[in-house]
Amino acid sequence: MYGSIVLNTPEKDRSMRTWSFAKGHGTLNDFVLIKDRSGMLNPSDADVRFLCDRRAGIGADGFLRAVKAGNMPEWDGPENLWFMDYRNADGSMAEMCGNGIRVFAQWLLEEDLATGDQLQIATRAGLREVTVRRDGRLSASMGVPTWSAESTPVRLGAIEWQGHPADVGNDHCVVQVGEDELPRLDLTQPLELDTVRFPKGANVEFVVQLGPSHVKMRVLERGVGETMSCGTGVVAACLDLRQRAGRDSSDETYTVDVPGGTLKVGFDSAGEAILTGPAVIVARGKVTLPDA
Numbered sequence: 001m002y003g004s005i006v007l008n009t010p011e012k013d014r015s016m017r018t019w020s021f022a023k024g025h026g027t028l029n030d031f032v033l034i035k036d037r038s039g040m041l042n043p044s045d046a047d048v049r050f051l052c053d054r055r056a057g058i059g060a061d062g063f064l065r066a067v068k069a070g071n072m073p074e075w076d077g078p079e080n081l082w083f084m085d086y087r088n089a090d091g092s093m094a095e096m097c098g099n100g101i102r103v104f105a106q107w108l109l110e111e112d113l114a115t116g117d118q119l120q121i122a123t124r125a126g127l128r129e130v131t132v133r134r135d136g137r138l139s140a141s142m143g144v145p146t147w148s149a150e151s152t153p154v155r156l157g158a159i160e161w162q163g164h165p166a167d168v169g170n171d172h173c174v175v176q177v178g179e180d181e182l183p184r185l186d187l188t189q190p191l192e193l194d195t196v197r198f199p200k201g202a203n204v205e206f207v208v209q210l211g212p213s214h215v216k217m218r219v220l221e222r223g224v225g226e227t228m229s230c231g232t233g234v235v236a237a238c239l240d241l242r243q244r245a246g247r248d249s250s251d252e253t254y255t256v257d258v259p260g261g262t263l264k265v266g267f268d269s270a271g272e273a274i275l276t277g278p279a280v281i282v283a284r285g286k287v288t289l290p291d292a
Helices: 045-052 098-110 231-245
Strands: 001-005 014-026 029-034 064-068 082-086 118-123 128-130 139-141 152-158 161-167 171-176 191-193 202-211 214-221 225-227 254-256 263-266 273-277 280-290
Touching: 014 098, 045 064, 045 082, 064 098, 082 098, 098 118, 098 128, 098 139, 098 231, 098 273, 098 280, 152 171, 161 231, 171 231, 191 231, 202 231, 214 231, 231 254, 231 263, 231 273, 263 280
Parallel strands: 001 280, 029 064, 082 118, 171 202, 214 254
Antiparallel strands: 014 029, 014 280, 064 082, 118 128, 128 139, 139 273, 152 161, 152 191, 161 171, 202 214, 214 225, 254 263, 263 273
């Protein structure tokens, strides 16, 4: 059974905007979801910050809005698809989210907004396909990610490393750290990146290699801070391992341990990444937003 939550702001701050929502997560990377078929709700950055606030709002790492693709000006593909409008917790727009798209697909299925074992979803990073597996996990196509052999500095507090940029529909920088170093990293400190290389910032993965195809990591997400998991970051970490090892096999599966669980990544013969993991909807309810 799902929980049902009704959140209200104090009487003096109430508006007439009451939205139905769902709450879900993929390896504890959590999201608030709303349906806005015609694209009429037009949530502001402040609305997203309120919804994602863990004390004043519902609480989440990100916000997912389901809009029919024909109502999204930036989309020029098939109009009848659902478009995943993804925002970071600070209200900023993002191109793609690997955990989010699995949660988005699971929610569409549970709401009878989609049917079948394969769903096509429109995103700012392009068309993505999600497949429901027999064991209940979901696999999401993540496009063909790219990696740069040219390293770039990453500074956290007083420590500086060299990381490798990766593009998984959004920008990443992968940093290799020691196994003893990873749990001691203070990811609340200011993060500094090369602003020429990353003018809009980037997600940064701190990665420890445990085996030939097994890593564990922590991640700082742009516009959010440290999260328990990051699907595109997991792909970036596996791509970095694959490239540094000079591998090109499409048969190998990579395992990534994140604080919120474990995800799997594979690459097909064309280099497209496939991300596999759980997606859970945990609550539904209504929330009244404060006046803009």
